Amino acid sequence: MYRIAEKKILNPTVTQLQIEAPLVAKKAKAGQFIILRVDEEGERIPLTVAGTDPAAGTVKIIFQTVGATTEKLARKEAGDFLQDFVGPLGVATELEGLKKVCIVGGGVGCAIALPIAQALKNLGAEVTGIIGFRNGDLVILEEEFRACCNTLTVMTDDGSYGKKGNVTLPLKELLEKGEKFDRIIAIGPLVMMKFTVLTAKPFAIPVTVSMNPIMIDGTGMCGGCRLTLNTPAGKVTKFACVDGPDFDGYQVDFDEAMLRGRMYGAFEKHAHEETCNLFKKEGK
Numbered sequence: 001m002y003r004i005a006e007k008k009i010l011n012p013t014v015t016q017l018q019i020e021a022p023l024v025a026k027k028a029k030a031g032q033f034i035i036l037r038v039d040e041e042g043e044r045i046p047l048t049v050a051g052t053d054p055a056a057g058t059v060k061i062i063f064q065t066v067g068a069t070t071e072k073l074a075r076k077e078a079g080d081f082l083q084d085f086v087g088p089l090g091v092a093t094e095l096e097g098l099k100k101v102c103i104v105g106g107g108v109g110c111a112i113a114l115p116i117a118q119a120l121k122n123l124g125a126e127v128t129g130i131i132g133f134r135n136g137d138l139v140i141l142e143e144e145f146r147a148c149c150n151t152l153t154v155m156t157d158d159g160s161y162g163k164k165g166n167v168t169l170p171l172k173e174l175l176e177k178g179e180k181f182d183r184i185i186a187i188g189p190l191v192m193m194k195f196t197v198l199t200a201k202p203f204a205i206p207v208t209v210s211m212n213p214i215m216i217d218g219t220g221m222c223g224g225c226r227l228t229l230n231t232p233a234g235k236v237t238k239f240a241c242v243d244g245p246d247f248d249g250y251q252v253d254f255d256e257a258m259l260r261g262r263m264y265g266a267f268e269k270h271a272h273e274e275t276c277n278l279f280k281k282e283g284k
């Protein structure tokens with residue numbers, strides 16, 4: 001069992017937990033993830049390691065309440081326990097040799113992007129941050145990004161905070177002005193990553209994207225997280241849990257990934273409603 005050391009609510013749907021998991025805290029690197037189960041009957045869900053404190057033995061996770069399991073997790077309090085907390089899983093983001101990087105984060109994807117921006121700063125790279133949210137109430141981690149980015153632009157779809165528009169707008173402006181990034185790292189909704197790649201393409205700047213397909217075992221055995229890459233050698237199937245979650249954005253078949261992501265929609269909606277009804281019955 002894994003104790004929740006601390007809980008912080010970042011916005012109405014995003015929660016941060018510090019979990020006591022000393023072995024994971026010692027080994028995890030930026031870009032890796034864990035798989036947890038809230039309780040014995042719970043489903044396994046992957047969440048990115050948003051930070052570690054090896055001395056305290058804690059691992060930070062930041063998650064959005066989107067369905068049954070994240071709903072249950074968000075209702076846990078400091079001092080409660082989680083059934084399983086397995087990791088670190090996946091391949092850490094490759095950062096060696098990067099000197100000038102643009103990090104593009106969307107929504108809760110910013111929780112995944114932040115430890116990468118922090119790791120780049122620690123390696124001495126120049127980091128340009130662009131983070132985007134639907135509206136001002138949903139902005140998270142702005143101060144943390146300011147602390148590790150040389151410049152930061154905050155965008156909201158409705159203009160209620162920062163600048164109005166989506167994240168590709170300032171990215172395009174920077175690229176048109178002649179900014180030469182070694183790499184763009186984009187993390188957020190599939191559609192945001194797809195359009196970040198299309199924005200970068202005319203400027204031939206490499207783009208890394210972090211893929212988050214449905215994962216079941218997280219060990220490369222079940223095939224649940226498979227993705228198609230269009231490589232120079234033809235179509236290649238990869239498993240996000242062991243080959244990723246980071247991939248070359250120019251190779252990912254985003255349209256197929258979006259279709260696969262919607263496959264379990266009806267089942268997930270039903271499970272979420274059941275969980276909410278259960279909490280209501282229990283008066284929570």
Ligand SMILES: Cc1cc2nc3c(=O)[nH]c(=O)nc-3n(C[C@H](O)[C@H](O)[C@H](O)COP(=O)(O)OP(=O)(O)OC[C@H]3O[C@@H](n4cnc5c(N)ncnc54)[C@H](O)[C@@H]3O)c2cc1C
Pocket residue numbers: 033044045046047048049062063064065066067068069070071108111112211212213214215216245261262265268269271272
């Ligand atoms: C490598 C990886 C890292 C992730 N990191 C984060 C993170 O740091 N913060 C965060 O908020 N979310 C993260 N996610 C997404 C997170 O796993 C899902 O939001 C969570 O599983 C939803 O579960 P649910 O039961 O609450 O919702 P459900 O109602 O079951 O599903 C809602 C949506 O969540 C996604 N989802 C559901 N089950 C899974 C699953 N087993 N694996 C992957 N996605 C699933 C699907 O897109 C689905 O449509 C990550 C996913 C992956 C693959």
Ligand code: FES
Pocket residue numbers: 214215216217218219220221222223224225226239240241242
């Ligand atoms: S989650 Fe099963 S192969 Fe990746």
